[in-house]
Amino acid sequence: MIERRQTRSITVGGVPIGGTSPISVQSMLKTNPEDFQATSDQARALKRVGCELIRIALPQEETCKIIPFLKREIGVPIIGDVHFNHNIALRAMEQGIDCVRINPGTINNMRKIKEVASIAKQTGTPIRIGINIGSLEKRILRKYREPGADAMVESALYYVKVFEDVGHEQLKVSLKASDVLQSLSAYHKFSAVSDYPLHIGITEAGPPFSGAIKSAVGIGALLYHGIGDTIRVSLTGDPTYEVIAGYHILRGLGLRKRGINIISCPTCGRCRTRLNEIVEEFERDVASIDSYLDVAIMGCEVNGPGEARHADLGVAFGADKAILFQKGAVKRAGIPKEMAKEALLEEIHNMLNC
Ligand code: SF4
Structure with missing residues (x-):
């Protein structure tokens, strides 16, 4: 029996994450978000195989107009994925997104991150602070000289504090690297010093067969040690396989029984x-x-x-x-x-x- 590490509980569009909630399975849409039909078809396909949280890339502010449409049509919480332009996060929250994933390293501007934090607080929008080893901020890279687990953890804790300073604690954190050992190390180190819920996964894992194996090793090793509150298996290919693979991992460890x-x-x-x-x-x-x-x-x-x-x-x-x-x-x-x-x-x- 796996003993899960105690984390805080947050709610994303009605789905509880962290605490004693079941570990949720998420995936990401791969269609052009300008194409409402293809995007809603793929979101429905994800829902059919049990996807509990659907992430969508929001490459520009204009793309946010799909948010109310998807929320109405699909009935699964939608998480907006934002890089570089913090205005997209602001617009997504205005459009009622259920959660925003920001990569603070790509925004790399404290005033802008603080603006996201205060609007998130005002709108009550949960935020995923998504640290990626490939886009750590310059300040951290100068200190650590090269990207690694300690650098990722320091970056995550720093941005958690920025949100806490405005009184917003509806947060979850991810620390992703495509190298399995680096990811494991970062998640272990972070969970030793913080109780925010964790989104876990191995980024850019690869094509369905090898990517699912790599993800099962990485995600499975973390879950076995009680780390992880929501998972995504990242695969190059049909996203429904990401969901199916996610449930296989959880089932293999006796953490969820679905299907x-x-x-x-x-x-x-x-x-x-x-x-x-x-x-x-x-x-x-x-x-x-x-x-x-x-x-x-x-x-x-x-x-x-x-x-x-x-x-x-x-x-x-x-x-x-x-x-x-x-x-x-x-x-x-x-x-x-x-x-x-x-x-x-x-x-x-x-x-x-x-
Ligand atoms: S059930 Fe066992 S013995 Fe029969 S075909 Fe499968 S592997 Fe062979």
Whole structure:
């Protein structure tokens, strides 16, 4: 059982973050924010797979006009991502954004950061202070000579104080680096001296397969030590995979149980079916199911039901037919192979009443 570090609790658009709240899963839109249709379609796709917080890049002030539209259409809290121009953060708050992520290193002007802090205080907008190793402010770089964990932590604490000085404590912090060890070190050091909730992730992790592994190592190692209140798996590709990967990480550590946990065998010479294709299709079919079930998809009838006897439901394939099993006992036999996946989906829906 993982013991989570005690952090303060904040709320982003109704979603509690920190304290004893469940660790939330977020992702980021990758469409052009000027294109309302494509952006809302992608936001809906994220919502379907369980995304609880959706971040959107706001490259210019004009882009903020999408905020009320998305909030009305999607019903998931929207976080605005702001770099360089603090006026965008001000406009986003005026438009009712649920949270602003600022990278203070790219704004690099104390008057402007203070202005963001006082408007955030006035509007009650939570802020993520998003420190990135690649954009630390010059003052910090002069002191540390090169970017690293200590420099990131000092930068984060400095900006936390700027917000505290105006009385705004609805804050969360991230300290991201694409190097896993540097990220781990920064998060460990920060959480030893501060109890603000932490958004964790490995930035620029890479394409879906290798990026998900890298993220699982980094995010998983932090979560195992009780660090992290909200997570994002950053992948180059379809953002729904970021959400799915996020839940896999949380599920693997027993921190959250959402959706269908697919147990599938690696196959061997006994397998007479294209199990990989069936599993891939099945994963897409069940991505929007919230309730938790362990479901097995096994490559042979001889060993499958026994090897996956702990599964709530399962299917095992023979040469032409398949069987459905429940907790290791046969439930239905003689199902034509091509109908087996549908039969399994039907059983899942019956079991979950959905
Ligand atoms: S369930 Fe059957 S096909 Fe799959 S790995 Fe085990 S023995 Fe091989």
